[in-house]
Amino acid sequence: MAFIRLIELDRCAVGRGTFVECDGRELAVFRFADRPEVLVIDNACPHASGNLSGGEVRGRVVICPWHDWAFDLTSGTCVDAPGARVLRYAVELRDGVVFADLDAPT
């Protein structure tokens, strides 16, 4: 496991996604008002590469802004297209900074 520094927590939007480019990857970071957890997924929607960090967040689900596929951020699975999923990354918060293990997506 190699956790890489992504972004300061206070730069992450609450209740919507934040786009982060790191180590050649485009990621979407999600922070929530009702829980301290932070979730990180690939930014590109597996359907046609829509920008998931720009999607509407409903609970722990993000809606792709291009064709409205919904992805469960806690599992990466697509609610609308069985079998489709987006990669997720393990996250650690260290002193107000978000780190993710980009070597081991789930």
Ligand code: FES
């Ligand atoms: S690109 Fe995301 S649903 Fe089509």
